[in-house]
Amino acid sequence: MEIFPALLSVLTDPTLLFAIVLAAAVGMIVGATPGLTASAAIAMLLPITFYMPPLFALAFLYVIGKSGRYGGSIAAILFNTPGTAASAATQIDGYPLARSGKAGKAMKVATISSIIGDLMGDILLVVGVGFIAAIALKLGPPETFAIYFAAFVVIGSVIGKSIVKGLASALLGILIAMVGLDPISSEERYTFGSFDLSNGVGLVPLMIGVFVLGEVFAQMEERRKAKGDIEENESSESGNSLSWEEYKPCLPHAFRGGFIGAGIGVLPGLGSAIAAFISYGEGKRRAKNPEKWGKGALEGVAAPEAANNAVSGPSMAPLLTLGIPGSTIGAILLGVFLIHGIQVGPTLFLTDKELVYQLFACGMLGIIAYGVIGYFGATQVARLILKIPTNVLYPMIFLTAFVAAYSARGSMFDVTVMTVAGFGGWLMRKYDFNIAACVISFVLAKGAEETFRQSLLMSESGPLVFVERPIALAFLILGLAAMAFRIRGILKERRIAQGGLGDA
Amino acid sequence: MKRRTFVSAAVAAIAVTVSTTASMAADWPKRPINLVVPYKAGGGTDAYARAISAAAEGILDVPVVVVNKPGSGGLNGANSVVGARPDGYTMMMTSGGSFLLSTMTRDTEIDALESFQFVAQVGQLQTSLMVPKNSPFQSVQDVIDAAKANPGSLRWAHSGRGGFHHVGGLGFLANNGIEAQDVPFKGGGPTRAALIGSQADFGFLGVQQLAGFEEQLRALAVNSQDRDGIMKNVPSFGELGIPFAAVSSPVIVFAPKDTPADVVAAMEAALAQIAEKPEFAELLASRGTGPVYQNGADAKATLTSMKADATPLVESLTN
Numbered sequence A: 001m002e003i004f005p006a007l008l009s010v011l012t013d014p015t016l017l018f019a020i021v022l023a024a025a026v027g028m029i030v031g032a033t034p035g036l037t038a039s040a041a042i043a044m045l046l047p048i049t050f051y052m053p054p055l056f057a058l059a060f061l062y063v064i065g066k067s068g069r070y071g072g073s074i075a076a077i078l079f080n081t082p083g084t085a086a087s088a089a090t091q092i093d094g095y096p097l098a099r100s101g102k103a104g105k106a107m108k109v110a111t112i113s114s115i116i117g118d119l120m121g122d123i124l125l126v127v128g129v130g131f132i133a134a135i136a137l138k139l140g141p142p143e144t145f146a147i148y149f150a151a152f153v154v155i156g157s158v159i160g161k162s163i164v165k166g167l168a169s170a171l172l173g174i175l176i177a178m179v180g181l182d183p184i185s186s187e188e189r190y191t192f193g194s195f196d197l198s199n200g201v202g203l204v205p206l207m208i209g210v211f212v213l214g215e216v217f218a219q220m221e222e223r224r225k226a227k228g229d230i231e232e233n234e235s236s237e238s239g240n241s242l243s244w245e246e247y248k249p250c251l252p253h254a255f256r257g258g259f260i261g262a263g264i265g266v267l268p269g270l271g272s273a274i275a276a277f278i279s280y281g282e283g284k285r286r287a288k289n290p291e292k293w294g295k296g297a298l299e300g301v302a303a304p305e306a307a308n309n310a311v312s313g314p315s316m317a318p319l320l321t322l323g324i325p326g327s328t329i330g331a332i333l334l335g336v337f338l339i340h341g342i343q344v345g346p347t348l349f350l351t352d353k354e355l356v357y358q359l360f361a362c363g364m365l366g367i368i369a370y371g372v373i374g375y376f377g378a379t380q381v382a383r384l385i386l387k388i389p390t391n392v393l394y395p396m397i398f399l400t401a402f403v404a405a406y407s408a409r410g411s412m413f414d415v416t417v418m419t420v421a422g423f424g425g426w427l428m429r430k431y432d433f434n435i436a437a438c439v440i441s442f443v444l445a446k447g448a449e450e451t452f453r454q455s456l457l458m459s460e461s462g463p464l465v466f467v468e469r470p471i472a473l474a475f476l477i478l479g480l481a482a483m484a485f486r487i488r489g490i491l492k493e494r495r496i497a498q499g500g501l502g503d504a
Numbered sequence B: 001m002k003r004r005t006f007v008s009a010a011v012a013a014i015a016v017t018v019s020t021t022a023s024m025a026a027d028w029p030k031r032p033i034n035l036v037v038p039y040k041a042g043g044g045t046d047a048y049a050r051a052i053s054a055a056a057e058g059i060l061d062v063p064v065v066v067v068n069k070p071g072s073g074g075l076n077g078a079n080s081v082v083g084a085r086p087d088g089y090t091m092m093m094t095s096g097g098s099f100l101l102s103t104m105t106r107d108t109e110i111d112a113l114e115s116f117q118f119v120a121q122v123g124q125l126q127t128s129l130m131v132p133k134n135s136p137f138q139s140v141q142d143v144i145d146a147a148k149a150n151p152g153s154l155r156w157a158h159s160g161r162g163g164f165h166h167v168g169g170l171g172f173l174a175n176n177g178i179e180a181q182d183v184p185f186k187g188g189g190p191t192r193a194a195l196i197g198s199q200a201d202f203g204f205l206g207v208q209q210l211a212g213f214e215e216q217l218r219a220l221a222v223n224s225q226d227r228d229g230i231m232k233n234v235p236s237f238g239e240l241g242i243p244f245a246a247v248s249s250p251v252i253v254f255a256p257k258d259t260p261a262d263v264v265a266a267m268e269a270a271l272a273q274i275a276e277k278p279e280f281a282e283l284l285a286s287r288g289t290g291p292v293y294q295n296g297a298d299a300k301a302t303l304t305s306m307k308a309d310a311t312p313l314v315e316s317l318t319n
Helices: A003-011 A014-032 A038-049 A054-079 A085-099 A103-138 A141-158 A163-178 A203-226 A250-266 A272-286 A299-310 A316-322 A328-339 A353-386 A390-409 A412-430 A435-458 A462-468 A470-496 B002-021 B023-027 B044-055 B072-082 B096-105 B140-149 B164-175 B188-196 B261-276 B278-285 B296-318
Strands: B033-037 B064-068 B090-095 B116-125 B127-132 B155-158 B181-184 B202-206 B217-222 B249-256 B291-295
Touching: A003 A014, A003 A353, A014 A038, A014 A054, A014 A353, A038 A054, A038 A328, A054 A085, A054 A103, A054 A299, A054 A328, A054 A353, A054 A390, A085 A103, A085 A203, A085 A272, A085 A299, A103 A250, A103 A299, A103 A316, A103 A353, A103 B188, A141 A272, A141 A435, A141 A462, A141 A470, A163 A435, A203 A390, A203 A412, A203 A435, A250 A272, A250 A299, A272 A299, A272 A435, A316 A328, A316 B188, A328 B044, A390 A412, A412 A435, A435 A462, A435 B181, A462 A470, B033 B044, B033 B072, B044 B064, B044 B090, B044 B116, B044 B261, B044 B278, B072 B090, B072 B096, B072 B249, B090 B096, B090 B116, B096 B164, B096 B249, B096 B296, B116 B261, B116 B296, B127 B140, B127 B164, B127 B188, B140 B217, B155 B164, B155 B188, B164 B181, B164 B202, B164 B296, B188 B202, B188 B217, B249 B261, B249 B291, B249 B296, B261 B278, B261 B291, B278 B291, B291 B296
Parallel strands: B033 B064, B033 B090, B155 B181, B155 B202
Antiparallel strands: B090 B249, B116 B249, B116 B291, B127 B202, B127 B217
């Protein structure tokens, strides 16, 4: 239990505590500002940390990463703009809540759920860092593909009224994911000779396009029809406070999200966005009130927020012991270790054990710091933002969408991608196609394709490789079983309520 | 006293003349220098750039700012520098071997040898043949024998087709007349993890990737004539008498084509000084890499001869 002396040594160091609180605040602000991401902030602050002691530098950047991930939910709820890729799932319910004047409530749920998820992830990391690394090594391409396969089932729970349109949307997502370099042969495909397209379509511009710009276009159309008779965002006292009674139903979703996120964090490369969507899908499937999900259910904020924050902790295990970064932030942290002359690898826990546990302790204190700032500060921010009338807010959102798409990679081409995706998102809304299914399959398709083809190259028995390896087989069966249950559920619903498929 | 004034006046006069003839170099650098790295932060080339940036203090009067422009196998960043203003404030540091190979295999107008000026080489990344610790292969000959006994049964991992690790591996296979199925992974870290987890029989990955993983992996040989300057315990193909293709990746700083010659020369001199600084070597040592300096002309010659070595392998790739 090396964590306790580490916690104590961090708590008795006032400058370090100050750095943690500062990092928590910086992370929240950059996460909440559309166009700034925690990874961009870390990259910018990296040179400064060269002159700090290693623990100071690592703790500062690590906490920014953590609180930035949480800060993304603020932008998702208030502006419908995913501050980070991981918060796209949060906006599905978070933004409708904000529009009905419950922004403060939604943000408090997001804060509590983030803390729960993040702490669960960190506890798992502290307790089982060696074990996690061992698992990550056992999972080769066939196992990873089986996990992707099981994750695809999630699409079923967000698929919406029309199964045909839902599947078409998912296929569209897969098709977009195919653009760029072939993951195995490194040859260009679907690039039509365009150099920019050879890099593939970025997740951030795509999401900002379909979610934000698409929404703005849809709203503009509504307004024209309604001749300006659209309700303004009103914020009331009751919309900002959160009672225990209200949070209680969120609790199981937060804990489930925490487990899903922590599990996904163990697997290098899957990432927070996938964790958030899986948790959202699973949550909706098990919810008592699935009809409210997507229209402003507090549980729909709790599930993805807990999951995307829970990824942070366990993803440090493959990073520290195997040198595999699970995210951009992970890659930068890896650089910081090396710049300070600390060799990342299986020997890290022998050579720099104290430092590593102190870093974990800083991470936990960082969670508490952003939790406190978020819980009491976010409501104030929400109140301020919602005072802005929609006819001012929408142009602002419109503008930030452009800034956000450009600044993620400093690429004008991404702005084009976002604009095209925006029109696509608007058309998909108009004709009832399913945007969530499209984005989820986009996120999953790349990894699934890569691992599937790697498995076949590795295998001497063709596709049988998935059956021969027990872990892979287990996940395939899990996926198929979930699918079978889902079909049975739909058939039952259909029998009960003739006509509609009910579940949205 | 009088004499002294005269001398100092003369020195000043000479200094003025020198500075007017070399006005561009004397003016440079006035602003921070942007060093574009066409890969993500945290990678091998990025580590070199960060170390340059840290060690440049005291040698260059302005900061060296590392700008990561990843994408398209390093061509994204190269594209942004090839069209940059040639004023000496935008340069690129890239992994020369990977850059050369991607210009050969991909549809691009950039020519690694012609589109830029070579400023200097500051480091070297070399690929090597590694196996998991529990592998039955104790030597390179074991791998060759196993592949010959059962052609096509072995699987080997590398960090992406068309990269210098892949081409180096292909060169090893072709020169020894053996066949094995390749399994590409995305980048060095995942390749190493896959090899540790015995997902493949052997792999070609950077020799520096062994640092800290000596208990998990066994490096059988480094892909060069002589041993690596830092990972000295790993034998080389050259000393083992095993034929190979001389593909490596010198870490080179490039400047846009029309950058004034005196600015390039000034940067070259600065890089030579930086490469000699002990701090620079220290920053790189934990990564298993170190400084390997060559001036611009020599770096260009190295890359030119590598192109000749790689051409047949690349042709076998693209057909």
